[in-house]
Amino acid sequence: MDQIIEFFKHLINPSWIIEHGGLYLLLAIIFAETGLFVGFFLPGDSLLFVAGIYSKELCSSFFDLPFLLIMVMVAIAGVLGNLVGFWFGKKSGPLLFKKQDTFFFKKKHLHQAHEFFVKYGGGAIFFARFLPIIRTFAPIVAGIVEMDTKKFMVYNIIGSFAWVFSMMLGGHYLDKMYPGLKEHLEVIILIIVLITTLPVIIKIVFGKVKNHHPSSHQQDAVEKTDS
Template identity: 55%
Template sequence: MEDFNWLQLLNPEFYILLEFGGIKIGLLVVLFIVFAETGLLAGFFLPGDSLLFLAGIYSETLMHQISLGNDFLNVTVFALLVSIMGIFGNMAGYWFGAKSGTYLYNRKDSFLFKKKYLYQAKEFFEKYGNRAIVFARFLPIVRTFAPVIAGIVSMDKKKFMFYNIIGSFLWSFSMILSGHYLYQLFLDQFNIDLKHYIEFIVIGIVAFTTFPVLWKIFKKRVHIE
């Protein structure tokens, strides 16, 4: 940690390869981040999509201490663990929304909380209805606040859990398996190690996932003007 730089907190690879006392704790950190990003309002700035994609690339490293001795089983179990944490995260967000009611709309902006994100998630939820719980998984910021909105509007708990489970599994398995098998494909077929291009991968994923949100904001401002 002598060479620690605060900018590392924006790099998903930092969390994956993190060690404490010589022990690799990347798996625990990744699982916590998934829960935090979907269950804690302060988690919206955490690297969700890029983290899971890179976690798929590093799945062998992450599962080293609890390896099942089979590559497919290891990556499947890892994706399953992430899915479960995502489900619990959304449940926490829903519970918070149900208990807080309109409190968040009256709360002042702070470094970790911006009211505009709440309104964006509300508009997204109103547009897509129950399916928003699934779609929100693939959109930064929105996925943090969507379950909170579901709790505030008292979405039926059974329907919420149904879409919560589907969304979490789709998000986790698609991102992790894509990273895992694309890494193997590029290495075996083209002799290209994607680990050497982590920065470009992260930038590409962040740009791809945030573009829909930024485009919607841009269109709204143009319409207003």
């Protein structure tokens, strides 16, 4: 049991993931965090930024591939993660809103993603990439409300590449400007977490999510935004 707890602690430590799991674990985590509701706690933003800082090590550990190809592979993992979430939402439908809370599933996160989707329509798939927790549940909600698949894929692909490239290139070039960044990773990760979670924190503090099932009126609003 202690080993399992220790492993989960490592999974939220971006530098440990890069140093011990390399590209394989990076791809797996980005895939899980962008579409599997059990991956909402994983460190997507900070992991990508740290991966950019460790770009040289990542490339050398995987057949010396160019950093550009590494980023493309990670972005594709994000696209596939969202696609799985979308498919899961289509298959599970409203049943998810009736599911009881567990350690890996919190209904409030689903409601947050649904409200975000109602507000921004199809664009939510793009914007959600840059919001922790919401990016995990947004594709699932898109599947539940039966968003047009082609439209979903456009936002999915553009959003994934924009998110991955901006985060990884940010870490990559910041490391080139300040070579000693690896010695201050804990501070950098903390700053990224605070910045990326601030919108979610504001939402929780100033706009409590109502714990109710999605109404037909809400679903109609989503359909209108996508029509």
